[in-house]
Amino acid sequence: MDLWKFEDLVRTSTLYFSRPDKLKDPFEGRFSPGNLRQRSRSDEAFRQAYNIDDRDNRDYPELHRKLVFISCWHRNSRESFEMWQAYTFSADSVVIVTSAKALRRFLPGELMKYAVKYAPLDFPRTEFSHNALFYYKPSGYSFEREYRLLRSPQEDEVFYLDKPEDEFRRIPIRAKKIIHRVITHPNATWETKLKVEELLRRHLPCERREDSGLQF
DSSP, rough: OOOOHHHHHHHHEEEEEEOOGGSTTTTTTTTOOOGGTOHHHHHHHHHHTTTTTOOOOOOHHHTTTTTOEEEEOOSSSSOOHHHHHHOOOSBEEEEEEEEEHEEEEEEEEOSSSEEOOEEETOOOOOOOTTTGGGEEEEEEGGGOOEEEEEEOOOOOOOOOOGGGGGEEEEEOOOOHHHHOOEOOOTTTOOHHHHHHHHHHHHHHHOOOOOOOOOOO
């Protein structure tokens, strides 16, 4: 993430969740072209088991994309050149490291937590759950190896879809439990490194900044 995002995270002790229709993937939370030709096997079995009407409601996913919020993480045991390139805009950036166990243990239980499935766009996506379409991304994004956190609409929650404040949600976190390592960009300047170290001293005094193990 860019450094300003990391600074916001540690200063507010909140995790930023974006609305899916604001993410890069145009198929986020939508049916794939493959759904136009056939249903997935699991979808067929589900509909037959519960004798569900075969008629489609293709409008609901478009609304649902504006009512849930997502936080995206990369599953890997090492830094990823591709992720630095895709999700940071300059060397003024960091990667934070956690574990799936910490995310499950120290984040609210109502958040859905799962690994994203990658499939070609001609593959029909399973659609029997309101959130099922968010389990998928096109194969071209497979380098992300995404572990996703999804927040569903809350009871009595009111949405104003045209207001900027409803394009995201902030989830309070225990940053000391979630953030295990902080690594600066391979080309980070000393100024950036010093700023990260100052943020850690103020907000995460037990953590130490690490240099990247990559070279660009």
